[in-house]
Amino acid sequence: MSEVPFSDLKAQYRSIRREIEAAIQGVVESQRFIGGSVLEQFERSFAEATEARYAVGVSNGTAALSLALEAAGIREGDEVILPSLTFAATAEAVCHVGAVPVFVDSDPDTMTMSVQSAEAHINARTRCVIPVHIYGNPCDMNAIVALAMVHDLIVVEDAAQAHLARYDDRPIGSFGDVATYSFFPGKNLGAYGDAGAITTDNGDLSDRVRQLRDHGRSGKYVHEVIGYNHRMDAVQAAVLSVKLRYLASWTDARRGIARKYDDAFSAADLQILSTASGADASYHLYPIRVEHRDSVLEMITSAGVGVGLHYPIPLHDQPAFAGFVKPDSDLATSERIARSEISLPIYPEMTDGQVDQVIEVVLAATARVHG
Numbered sequence: 001m002s003e004v005p006f007s008d009l010k011a012q013y014r015s016i017r018r019e020i021e022a023a024i025q026g027v028v029e030s031q032r033f034i035g036g037s038v039l040e041q042f043e044r045s046f047a048e049a050t051e052a053r054y055a056v057g058v059s060n061g062t063a064a065l066s067l068a069l070e071a072a073g074i075r076e077g078d079e080v081i082l083p084s085l086t087f088a089a090t091a092e093a094v095c096h097v098g099a100v101p102v103f104v105d106s107d108p109d110t111m112t113m114s115v116q117s118a119e120a121h122i123n124a125r126t127r128c129v130i131p132v133h134i135y136g137n138p139c140d141m142n143a144i145v146a147l148a149m150v151h152d153l154i155v156v157e158d159a160a161q162a163h164l165a166r167y168d169d170r171p172i173g174s175f176g177d178v179a180t181y182s183f184f185p186g187k188n189l190g191a192y193g194d195a196g197a198i199t200t201d202n203g204d205l206s207d208r209v210r211q212l213r214d215h216g217r218s219g220k221y222v223h224e225v226i227g228y229n230h231r232m233d234a235v236q237a238a239v240l241s242v243k244l245r246y247l248a249s250w251t252d253a254r255r256g257i258a259r260k261y262d263d264a265f266s267a268a269d270l271q272i273l274s275t276a277s278g279a280d281a282s283y284h285l286y287p288i289r290v291e292h293r294d295s296v297l298e299m300i301t302s303a304g305v306g307v308g309l310h311y312p313i314p315l316h317d318q319p320a321f322a323g324f325v326k327p328d329s330d331l332a333t334s335e336r337i338a339r340s341e342i343s344l345p346i347y348p349e350m351t352d353g354q355v356d357q358v359i360e361v362v363l364a365a366t367a368r369v370h371g
C-alpha cells in the first residue's frame with residue numbers, strides 16, 4: 001500500500017495552479033504589495049462568506065487575536081477565560097495585551113470548552129471569554145453567549161480552525177463580539193505564508209483593528225495610538241481570494257470524509273468527536289481518542305498513514321504558562337484528551353482509496369491494541 005500523508009498542500013496547488021499564478025503575477029505587476037484594492041477585495045469577500053459586516057486582514061491568526069482583544073478594550077489585570085486545550089497562540093494573545101489567561105476544562109464529547117467549567121472560573125475581574133472552535137467543531141455558542149450576557153463578558157471567537165463551520169444555521173464567528181481567523185498554510189483556508197483576519201459586526205471595533213494593524217495611524221503622518229505592523233500583504237490577499245472561491249466545496253469534501261470515518265469508527269473501540277446540537281463542523285482536523293495511544297500511533301504510522309497530535313500538552317501544563325495556573329483548577333478532561341488524541345488525515349483532495357486505507361489501518365491498529 002502507498003502512504004497517506006497527514007496533509008498534502010501540493011495536491012491542492014496542482015488543482016488551482018493557473019489561477020494562483022495569475023493572481024500572484026497580478027500583484028507583482030502592480031508592485032503594490034501592502035494594502036490596496038487586492039486586500040480590500042479579499043476583505044469584502046471574506047466578510048460575505050462569513051456573513052459578517054466587516055473583515056480586516058492582518059498578518060497572522062495570533063495577531064488577529066491580540067488586536068481583537070486590544071480593540072475590545074481588554075487590558076492589564078483583566079481575566080480572560082479560555083480552554084486549556086487549544087493552540088498556544090490563544091493564550092499568548094491574552095498575555096500580549098497584559099491580561100491574565102484563566103484556563104478551563106473541555107467537554108468530553110465535543111472536546112470544545114466546557115461551559116460549566118467556564119462559569120465556575122468567572123469572578124469580578126473576568127472581562128472576556130474566548131471560545132475556541134477547536135478541530136473546526138463549533139462551541140456551544142447559545143450557552144456561551146447566554147453566560148456572557150449574565151456576566152457582561154466580551155466574547156472573542158477563536159475561529160482559526162473553523163472557517164465556514166456553522167451553528168444554528170449561521171456561520172460561527174457571528175455569535176460573539178468579534179471572531180479571529182488564521183490563514184496559516186495548513187488551515188482550511190491557507191495563505192502562501194502567514195496571514196489572518198478578524199470579522200465583526202461592530203464598526204468601531206473593526207476601525208480600531210484597522211488602525212492598530214497599521215501603526216496606529218489616523219492619517220499618513222499622524223499616529224493616533226501606539227499600533228503595530230500587523231498588516232496582511234497583497235500577495236497573501238491575492239492567493240486567499242482565489243482559494244476562498246473553493247472553500248465551500250473544500251469544506252463539503254472534508255465533511256464527506258468525516259461522515260465516512262464516523263460510519264466506519266462508530267462501532268470500533270475508539271472515541272470519535274461529537275458535535276453540539278445544531279452544529280456543522282468544518283473538520284480542520286479529525287481527532288479520534290484511543291487507549292494506549294503510543295502503541296496505536298506506532299502501528300498507524302508504521303502502516304504509512306501520517307497523523308498529528310492536537311494537542312499532547314494542554315496549556316496549563318506548558319512551561320510558558322505555569323505562572324497562570326490556579327492550584328484548585330480541575331482540568332482532568334483536557335488532560336485525558338491530551339493523552340489519548342490522534343488526528344487522522346482529512347483534506348479535500350484525499351481520494352476514496354486513501355480514506356479507505358486510513359480506515360483499514362486504524363481499525364486494525366485499535367483492534368490489535370485493545371483486543
Ligand SMILES: *Cc1c(COP(=O)(O)O)cnc(C)c1O
Binds near residue numbers: 063087181
Ligand atoms: C493556528 C491557530 C492560531 C494562530 O494562528 P497563526 O496564524 O498561526 O498565528 C490561533 N488559534 C488556534 C486555535 C489555531 O489553531
